[in-house]
Amino acid sequence: MRITKPGGDPVDLDTVDLFDHGLYATGDPHAIWAAMRGHAPVHRQTLPDGRGFWSVTRYHDVNDVLRDHTRFTSSQGTLLSILGSTDPAGGKMMAASDPPVHSALREPMGKVLSHSALQEHNPRIRRVVLRMLGPLLDGGVWDIARAAARFPMAFTGTLMGLPESDWPRLAGLTTMAIAPQDPEYRQSDGHGTLAAAHHQLFAYFSEQARNRKRHPSDDLVGFLVRMRAGDRPLKHDEIVYNCYSLLLGANVTTPHAVAGTVLALIEHPDEYRRWRQEPRRTSTAVEEGLRWASPANHFMRHATQDMTLHGVQIKEGDAVVAWLGSANRDEQVFPDPFRFDTARSPNRHVAFGFGPHYCIGAPLARIALRMLFTEIVAAVGEFALAGPVEHLTSNFVAGIKSMPVTARLDHQAAREIATAIAEEGQVAV
Ligand code: HEM
Numbered sequence: 001m002r003i004t005k006p007g008g009d010p011v012d013l014d015t016v017d018l019f020d021h022g023l024y025a026t027g028d029p030h031a032i033w034a035a036m037r038g039h040a041p042v043h044r045q046t047l048p049d050g051r052g053f054w055s056v057t058r059y060h061d062v063n064d065v066l067r068d069h070t071r072f073t074s075s076q077g078t079l080l081s082i083l084g085s086t087d088p089a090g091g092k093m094m095a096a097s098d099p100p101v102h103s104a105l106r107e108p109m110g111k112v113l114s115h116s117a118l119q120e121h122n123p124r125i126r127r128v129v130l131r132m133l134g135p136l137l138d139g140g141v142w143d144i145a146r147a148a149a150r151f152p153m154a155f156t157g158t159l160m161g162l163p164e165s166d167w168p169r170l171a172g173l174t175t176m177a178i179a180p181q182d183p184e185y186r187q188s189d190g191h192g193t194l195a196a197a198h199h200q201l202f203a204y205f206s207e208q209a210r211n212r213k214r215h216p217s218d219d220l221v222g223f224l225v226r227m228r229a230g231d232r233p234l235k236h237d238e239i240v241y242n243c244y245s246l247l248l249g250a251n252v253t254t255p256h257a258v259a260g261t262v263l264a265l266i267e268h269p270d271e272y273r274r275w276r277q278e279p280r281r282t283s284t285a286v287e288e289g290l291r292w293a294s295p296a297n298h299f300m301r302h303a304t305q306d307m308t309l310h311g312v313q314i315k316e317g318d319a320v321v322a323w324l325g326s327a328n329r330d331e332q333v334f335p336d337p338f339r340f341d342t343a344r345s346p347n348r349h350v351a352f353g354f355g356p357h358y359c360i361g362a363p364l365a366r367i368a369l370r371m372l373f374t375e376i377v378a379a380v381g382e383f384a385l386a387g388p389v390e391h392l393t394s395n396f397v398a399g400i401k402s403m404p405v406t407a408r409l410d411h412q413a414a415r416e417i418a419t420a421i422a423e424e425g426q427v428a429v
Pocket of ligand 1: 066074078094095096106113152156245246247248249250251253254257294295296299300324350351352353354356357358359360361362364365
């Protein structure tokens, strides 16, 4: 998805199509979102087959929809891809449930994925970071988007105890599940692709869960097998759905935070120079990268009651889509939102959502992104594009599939990373 500052031609809000996956592959929804924030903060779109959804695009409305689970339920599915059907994971998968079921699932999982609990995994995450950067040090053209696509699989796969030989297939299947219309992932039609990806991922995690029941282990899958939601153990399908959700949550978002941030740095070289001069900026710069890239475009809810929002009547059962990418560019909240500012503060972006479903993987993503960019900022003096940027065909993920770059290396820092890679090379991830 391209990111350009709106301000050109007026947008006809009666004909816009935010459902269209192609818009995000070749176009840029920012002009549409800006027009909606300005003139139609609650906007209705009806698809040719009669299915329809409301869009909220302003920051505070997005927060309200995501926060208020009593008026906006997650249990009928949270992605536009499920619009008009019932989510079989409703009430079983944390992401597709409401309190109290949601809280009972989230509380124990939140503990093992907390910032403090993850500290013991930092050395492993660092090994994953170093491995990813290895090819960069060789010089030449490096496709950072394709490298980043493997990055979360490595750290989440390690935490979940999934064999490394399975990682490439799992990374491919999770992308198939969120971008079934993308020509690179599409098999037959989009629905068939989504069904095939789900079938294979559920069968995979079903087998993993059975293994852990036979051979208990202290990885995340083993944890879910032993975990209690309130006073009961999880059922087999609950374990499978939540394994799927954890892997999907990590795999389909984190790569695009990496590629999106690097693209922003190429387009804003002064900001990169400032970051390099002041490496202590890494935390704020990573947050700005998350706001800028907003890897998850939207999350959906369904109204549990009739209500009026900004004078618009919403009926019980209606789908309401909160556009995170729009909220993160709301000019009422973010001064000069189309300026990439590595020192932006405050920066209360909603790239990780808001309210009860706030991303449970945010501590892990932040640790990994900060480690990665600490090394990148030390080793790379400058990035340049070395080929076309290819975007993912998906209305859910604002993704970059391919982005060949060249890097001017800081040789001293690059040598230190190469030495660390050689030392770490002796140790398995
Ligand atoms: C840059 C990286 C990431 C981004 C931008 C991101 C974004 C989000 C967002 C916006 C939500 C809210 C969903 C909603 O409101 O319905 C969410 C929830 C979730 N994320 Fe992430 N995520 C990232 C990384 C991760 C990682 C690394 C994991 C796995 C460890 C993960 C697993 C999940 C899960 C399981 C949920 C559901 C939480 C709940 O329902 O309580 N995510 N994520």
